[in-house]
Amino acid sequence: MAETQQDGESQLENQQIKDAGLKVTAPRVKILGILESCGKRHMSAEDVYKELLSQDEEIGLATVYRVLTQFEGAGLVCRRHFEGGQSVFELNSGEHHDHLVCLKCGRIVEFVDPTIEKRQAKIAAENHFKIEDHSLVVYGICSDCQAKG
Amino acid sequence: MAETQQDGESQLENQQIKDAGLKVTAPRVKILGILESCGKRHMSAEDVYKELLSQDEEIGLATVYRVLTQFEGAGLVCRRHFEGGQSVFELNSGEHHDHLVCLKCGRIVEFVDPTIEKRQAKIAAENHFKIEDHSLVVYGICSDCQAKG
DNA sequence: GTAAAACTGAAAATCTTTCGCATCTTGATC
DNA sequence: GATCAAGATGCGAAAGATTTTCAGTTTTAC
Numbered sequence: 001m002a003e004t005q006q007d008g009e010s011q012l013e014n015q016q017i018k019d020a021g022l023k024v025t026a027p028r029v030k031i032l033g034i035l036e037s038c039g040k041r042h043m044s045a046e047d048v049y050k051e052l053l054s055q056d057e058e059i060g061l062a063t064v065y066r067v068l069t070q071f072e073g074a075g076l077v078c079r080r081h082f083e084g085g086q087s088v089f090e091l092n093s094g095e096h097h098d099h100l101v102c103l104k105c106g107r108i109v110e111f112v113d114p115t116i117e118k119r120q121a122k123i124a125a126e127n128h129f130k131i132e133d134h135s136l137v138v139y140g141i142c143s144d145c146q147a148k149g
Numbered sequence: 150m151a152e153t154q155q156d157g158e159s160q161l162e163n164q165q166i167k168d169a170g171l172k173v174t175a176p177r178v179k180i181l182g183i184l185e186s187c188g189k190r191h192m193s194a195e196d197v198y199k200e201l202l203s204q205d206e207e208i209g210l211a212t213v214y215r216v217l218t219q220f221e222g223a224g225l226v227c228r229r230h231f232e233g234g235q236s237v238f239e240l241n242s243g244e245h246h247d248h249l250v251c252l253k254c255g256r257i258v259e260f261v262d263p264t265i266e267k268r269q270a271k272i273a274a275e276n277h278f279k280i281e282d283h284s285l286v287v288y289g290i291c292s293d294c295q296a297k298g
Numbered sequence: 299g300t301a302a303a304a305c306t307g308a309a310a311a312t313c314t315t316t317c318g319c320a321t322c323t324t325g326a327t328c
Numbered sequence: 329g330a331t332c333a334a335g336a337t338g339c340g341a342a343a344g345a346t347t348t349t350c351a352g353t354t355t356t357a358c
Contacts, residue, residue, distance in 0.1 A: 023304060023355055045346080060307045065346060081230060086345060100278055109276050116268050120287050127258050128292035129249050136285040138269050143277035172324055174336060194315080209338045214315060216336095234314060234346095 020074030027059045031067050035077065035091050042080070042088040042108050082137060098135075102142035109142075169223030176208045180216050184226065184240050191229070191237040191257050231286055247284075251291035258291075 013032045014024045022028060034051050035043065043051075049064045068089050071077040077089045082101055098116070100109040116136065124131045162181045163173045171177060183200050184192065192200075198213045217238050220226040226238045231250055247265070249258040265285065273280045 025305060025355075027306075058307080062308075062347075063306060066306085069347090081232070083230070100273060100276055102278065103281055109278070111272050111276075113268050113272060116265050119262050119265050120285075123260050123262060124249060124287055124289055127249055127260075128295075129251065129258070129287070129289035130295055131287060131289040132252055133289075134285070134287040136269075136283070138273055138278070138280060138283040140273055140278035140280040140282075146277075146279055172335065174323070176337070207338085210314095211316075211339075212337055218316095236314085 016076060020071070020076055022070060022074065027057075027063050028067050028070075030055075030057055030059065031064060032071070032076070035089070041110075042090045044086040044088050046086065048089070080135070080137075083139065096134075098137065100138045100140065102145055103139050104141055104145035104148075107142050107144075165225065169220070169225055171219060171223065176206075176212050177216055177219075179204075179206055179208065180213060181220070181225070184238070190259075191239050193235040193237050195235060197238075229284070229286075232288065247286065249287045249289065251294055252288050253290055253294035253297075256291050256293070 010029055010033070013029050016032065017024050017028050030052065031048055034048055038051060040047065045061065045064045045068055048068070049061045052059045052064070068077060072079050075092055078092050079087050079089055080099070081087050095112065097110045097112045100111060120134055121131065159178055159182070162178050165181065166173050166177050179201065180197055183197055187200060189196065194210065194213045194217055197217070198210045201208045201213070217226060221228050224241055227241050228236050228238055229248070230236050244261065246259045246261045249260060269283055270280065
């Protein structure tokens with residue numbers, strides 16, 4: 001029973017979850033839906049959990065972590081460890097990108113820079129490393145926060 | 150009493166600690182000594198604590214964290230958050246550098262790349278961010294681990 | 299429909315790091 | 329040297345983030 005509302009959007013999510021090799025369950029559909037429609041591109045597990053609560057969903061925080069971790073393993077989302085305790089998750093847009101993070105307001109700007117990518121590849125090669133991944137985060141103060149003093 | 154052995158090296162450490170504006174205490178001298186002579190450039194608080202234990206020093210883990218945090222504040226060491234739970238600390242060599250980390254054996258190679266630094270500055274400027282700091286970590290498999298399969 | 303495999307919620311457990319507090323040291327001063 | 333206030337330390341407890349355990353539930357393939 002409890003047939004989760006099967007509107008158009010959910011259908012898409014269902015497919016993404018299936019393609020990831022996971023069973024289609026209410027928590028997964030709901031969490032993926034939140035990541036896709038919530039506006040914030042970077043959410044902590046706690047953020048997702050709170051959003052679920054505000055939608056009166058009875059999904060535990062442990063499940064949120066489990067689902068996000070599975071999504072990560074399936075390549076649906078990326079986990080980032082910025083400064084400050086918790087990790088944040090973002091939908092995997094397919095192409096890798098780096099981040100500019102405001103230390104005051106937490107604002108996050110994404111960017112891609114081919115020159116940097118190339119240099120990284122070069123450096124890895126020089127050291128005989130096979131690159132698997134990389135993380136570049138530039139911390140600073142955004143214009144708004146600079147203005148506010 | 151308990152005059153900590155005042156050999157040549159300790160004298161240097163004492164001065165560094167004094168210069169940092171901290172009182173010269175046994176735990177601080179000992180911890181700084183370990184960081185300087187331990188061979189590993191990147192140590193977690195736990196690593197330092199274990200090394201202390203193996204030297205029969207009665208220094209608590211809380212103190213290790215406190216001292217490392219103070220050293221960080223004083224600019225003597227840098228704290229890094231790589232993948233995997235704990236932070237690692239390294240002596241501040243003065244010039245900023247980035248890291249290449251082997252996902253299998255944990256080996257760490259440091260590097261500096263002016264081109265990347267410049268691009269970062271440019272990107273920050275384009276987005277009207279005032280850079281405070283940055284963290285670039287390239288994860289991969291080192292040659293040894295590639296060889297081992 | 300049925301059953302096996304996978305999933306879930308809630309609580310408990312882990313892990314890393316910090317805090318509270320009573321006690322002890324350091325460093326400046328007599 | 330002896331004295332003393334400020335600052336440190338050790339220990340256990342606490343905190344915060346994330347994971348595991350476990351018993352009950354749901355999904356999916358047949």
